[in-house]
Amino acid sequence: MPSFPLCRLPLSLLLIATLGLAACRMGEPDGVAPDALAEAAQDPAPQDTPAQQAERGDGAVSTGPLAVPAPASRDGMPTDWPVSKVVSGKAWISCQAEYNTEEGDGTPLESLAFFSVVDALSPCQKGGVLRLRYQGKIAADFTDLVSRVADIAGRMDIHKRILDLDSAGGQVEDAIKAGDAIGASGWTIWVREGSVCHSACVFVLGAGDNRMISGKVGVHRIIRMSSTATTRAELNEELRGVYDRVKDYLSRNGVAVAVADLMMTVPNRRLRLLSKDELQEYGLDGTNAAQDDLDRLQLMRRCGGDFVMRRDAFMRSFDSTCKKAGAGLDDMQACGLELRTQFGFPDAKCPADSPLSEFDRMADSDDAPVVLPESAGAVP
Secondary structure: OOOOEOOOOOOOOOOOOOOOHHHHOOOOOOOOOHHHHHHOOOOOOOOOOHHHHHHHOOOEEEOOOOOOOOOOOOOOOOOOOOOOEOOOEEEEEEOOOOOOOOOOOOEEOOEOOHHHHHHHHHHHOOOOEEEEEEEEOEOHHHHHHHHHHHHHHHHOOOOEEEEEEEEOOEEHHHHHHHHHHHHOOOOEEEEOOOOEEEOOHHHHHHOOOEEEEOOEEEEOOOEEOOOOOOOHHHHHHHHHHHHHHHHHHHHHOOOOOHHHHHHHOOOOOOOEEOOHHHHHHOOOOEEOHHHHHHHHHHHHHHHOHHHHHHHHHHHHHHHHHOOOOOOOHHHHHHHHHHHHHHHOOOOOOOHHHOOOHHHHHOOOOOOOOOOEOOOOOOOO
């Protein structure tokens, strides 16, 4: 069972008070929000497994216009959300980082109505940790899913977010939109053992602040379904526009643009699995380099250069002292908690930014979250 590097440096998120939500919901049928009732009559489409999607070869489909859209805004979403449901896959919400507990994958989430998402995330508010498990195709409803969950998590001050992902891909344009939403809202993306992240899913993976990979990651060529090309030259011209957008997206997320070049060479009916070394070389595993630079700049402005130096020294010491092959999760956490005192943490000025600050927040609770410093990799 892997451990998770969830201690991300907090960004300035838009936090909107939610204290009046319960009062706004008086008079509703028990446990049912009015916008959820509007969706109740819709039957969900039959679900394919990621393996079936991969076999069908529909993992990286492009149908959108060639004009490059602007990245997702960091502003908060309105509360008047259009009706939406999870129909391209299945989603669950858990307040535990691990899935091998009694809670498992958590509570199913189908309706993406405002109060449905509020209800699903409310139990996670106390611990400040949520895990969104998604299994299925990357499509517009997946973008709605991650955007709306992140929005409510921000309002509830839930800053430790894990996207537990299992997908054979889908729409390229939707993957980029979802990735921009993820990049603006602070997620660790986990491809756990037995799960896959293929084709367009790789764009989602690249957007995470941290990426933890125990499953299989693979790429292949993008299919331009809306193409009117009749020659290779015409098709290549259309695809150049798509790949230029993909390269721009990869670059701003700290991922090597060589990933796009590699995709071009693999027929869409085949799959090129990436090795552990390739994942690290391409910037798809571990800490997101672009986000790490931004975090360090913000942290230095907020807490000072001495704090950053001590934090970096702690991370290096944690890797060499606590992160040992075969070490159990509890042992690694205990080692980290003991080690941080040697570096002056928790810091008096910036306690919330100190390593393993989640344990300070939960000091009076029995529900301490399972977290490790952001440099800690997956441990089999």
